[in-house]
Amino acid sequence: MIPVYTLTLAPSLDSATLTPQIYPEGKLRCTVPVFEPGGGGINVARAITHLGGKATAIFPAGGATGEHLTSLLADEHVPVQCVETKDWTRQNLHVHVESSGEQYRFVMPGATLSEDEFRQLEEKVLAIESGALLVISGSLPPGVKVENLVQLIKAAQRQGIRCIVDSSGEALTAALEIGNIELVKPNQKELSALVDRELTQPDDVKDAAQELVNSGKAQRVVVSLGPQGALAVDASSCVQVVPPPMKSQSTVGAGDSMVGAMTLKLAEEASLEDMVRFGVAAGSAATINQGTRLCARDDTLKIYDYLNRR
DSSP states (O other): OOOEEEEOSSOEEEEEEEESOOOSSSOOOOOOOEEEEESHHHHHHHHHHHTTOOOEEEEEEOHHHHHHHHHHHHHTTOOEEEEEOSSOOEEEEEEEETTTOOEEEEOOOOOOOOHHHHHHHHHHHHTSOTTOEEEEESOOOTTOOHHHHHHHHHHHHHTTOEEEEEOOHHHHHHHHHHOOBSEEOOBHHHHHHHHTSOOOSTTHHHHHHHHHHHTTSBSOEEEEOGGGOEEEEOSSOEEEEOOOOOOOSOOTTHHHHHHHHHHHHHHTTOOHHHHHHHHHHHHHHHHTSSTTOOOOHHHHHHHHHHHHHO
16 A cells, blocks of 8 residues: 555644533533544544554644553554644633534634744655655644745655645645646635636536646645535546535534545555445445544444435
């Protein structure tokens, strides 16, 4: 199998808790918090591990929160390569309200990365073997500009590293301008921004995704369509996969689970259709959990089998 690595520039220590109801000023009594590793690339590596694969997570970690994050990944048997930072790793809070079923997500700014800390992360990335897959996922922290990300991707590609980018906004646009990105997963709104036009007609999403492929910006484009699943396009095929109807408990972690599952299939050199089916299955599996939990292997395989029988 092709080796897989992930890069997370703004990791987090995520805590999740329940409260009976939410209201201003009063004390909100909560359950004992559950702590989990967080950050796009870290969650992708965790999802791959949960699904029986292997991915090494590269990320910065600082302070007691960074130590806690690293120890949680060790508990999950996720291989890591860390760079110690001066700033503490951020801690996010997810609150589920029992009375209403609502979720509140309090997301803190990422820890600032100095030039030297970013350079150390870059050195770890450029030590990856040629031909490996590198998933760059998550937001950019203070101290890191889009130009830094672009230079990193270009340097990685020059060394034969195959880059997958799961981001949004300016960072995603800049990555696609480099070209030859292995896989991107925009939603419909993000895809519309990438092609600079509204996508209102039945074939507009497919045409826009094919435009990114045909222009050489990406080898594979998978458009996330929410309850409608995902539409996947490469140079020779187009496929849409619709998940089974399921009661969603939380969408937290669904996107990272989907990217992890698709990356695992890419590492196994599977077809586009098999890749997106497994991705939709993992994303759907994550939604049946409360809080910040990712996909479980058994749930994913059950949904994957269902999709393969359709």
